Amino acid sequence: MSYVQEQVLKAEDEKLKYYASKANNEAIHLEEDKLLVNLSLAQVAKNIAQTIIAVINELLDPQNRNVQAIIQIFFKEDRMMYIGMTLILIVFSFYIVDITS
Numbered sequence: 001m002s003y004v005q006e007q008v009l010k011a012e013d014e015k016l017k018y019y020a021s022k023a024n025n026e027a028i029h030l031e032e033d034k035l036l037v038n039l040s041l042a043q044v045a046k047n048i049a050q051t052i053i054a055v056i057n058e059l060l061d062p063q064n065r066n067v068q069a070i071i072q073i074f075f076k077e078d079r080m081m082y083i084g085m086t087l088i089l090i091v092f093s094f095y096i097v098d099i100t101s
Contacts, residue, residue, distance in 0.1 A: 044085070051082035 001009075039047070058064055058073045074083060 047078075048082045048086055051079050052086060055079065055083070 055073055059070070064070055064073060074080065
């Protein structure tokens with residue numbers, strides 16, 4: 001290989017490393033933004049509402065009539081976390097109502 005070809009390959013390799021590093025950093029930041037710790041309270045409330053609506057819509061779908069499909073609805077993506085938070089809020093509300101009666 002000539003010197004010019006080596007320099008071109010080296011420059012292309014550096015560009016490739018730069019863009020790969022940039023893409024990896026963006027992917028890491030996107031993943032970090034999805035973590036519950038990094039979400040605001042408003043975003044958590046919005047995600048809970050979206051999760052509940054999605055679960056209800058899928059439960060009303062006539063194609064989801066077997067037990068396996070219904071179980072799968074609750075375990076999709078990060079729904080378990082938001083459904084768990086909803087259940088904790090409901091139980092806590094019942095507890096508050098019970099102790100004030």
